[in-house]
Amino acid sequence: MPTLHLHGSLDPVMRTRSAAGSGEYVEAPYRWRLFDGLGHFPHEEDPVAFSTELVNWLKDPEPDR
Numbered sequence: 001m002p003t004l005h006l007h008g009s010l011d012p013v014m015r016t017r018s019a020a021g022s023g024e025y026v027e028a029p030y031r032w033r034l035f036d037g038l039g040h041f042p043h044e045e046d047p048v049a050f051s052t053e054l055v056n057w058l059k060d061p062e063p064d065r
Contacts, residue, residue, distance in 0.1 A: 002029040003026045004031050004057040004061070005030065007042070008035050008038035009034055009037060010039045011038075029062045029063050031061070031064065035050075
């Protein structure tokens with residue numbers, strides 16, 4: 001299943017270093033985005049940036065080329 005992984009750099013629950021390697025476990029197209037200055041709920045903390053990433057991914061779920 002194509003996967004979009006959006007992560008806040010200040011997330012106190014799942015550290016960035018741990019989350020950044022998640023793509024290793026996804027066989028389908030995978031895209032990673034780190035939101036600087038956001039925490040565990042980037043969709044609430046910056047809904048515009050979050051929605052923009054989501055809509056762009058829905059248009060093209062392939063990894064960055």
